[in-house]
Amino acid sequence: KQEVTQIPAALSVPEGENLVLNCSFTDSAIYNLQWFRQDPGKGLTSLLLIQSSQREQTSGRLNASLDKSSGRSTLYIAASQPGDSATYLCALSFQGAQKLVFGQGTRLTINP
């Protein structure tokens, strides 16, 4: 069974700090990995997608890394802002499978 774990479940930091969100998975035969953002009661917004052959992707203040051998991905957020407050979800897809497998998410609060 493919399992995705996100730690911590919740995180609260002061504005301006750099922070790292973690995602671990049990099956290394992934096709790609995506990080999503979800505001309360809303849909998902794709932030970054990393192909299985890549090690990292960057978009603005966000950087996502992928280490298939250790079954880990991290999302690095630089210079956090109150507007970054949301739940962050990682999701994996696997070769030959049609679905995304999601972690439980990390609820992030940035305090002004």
Place this chain on the structure above:
Amino acid sequence: ETGVTQSPTHLIKTRGQQVTLRCSSQSGHNTVSWYQQALGQGPQFIFQYYREEENGRGNFPPRFSGLQFPNYSSELNVNALELDDSALYLCASSFQGRRTDTQYFGPGTRLTVL
């Protein structure tokens, strides 16, 4: 280019009733996936439709069924509603065949079963 839309936004039903949720895929996409997200949890894959046929299914009972239409829009039908069916239902569209396979999500339908 229009994004993924879902209707209705919110819905309240009673146990035993039937419900139909609708999704319009993003322009140019031919695949729609449906997910169920319980409160405080990550989304769980229900099923996917590609070219009007089911193309993969998660661990959901047969009372969860779907359709995809020639314009690639989709419906999710749930029969004999149970209290545990209360959740946010998300649809996502994508284009099969692209290497990236990025899925674009709609805003979701919040279903409450009383």
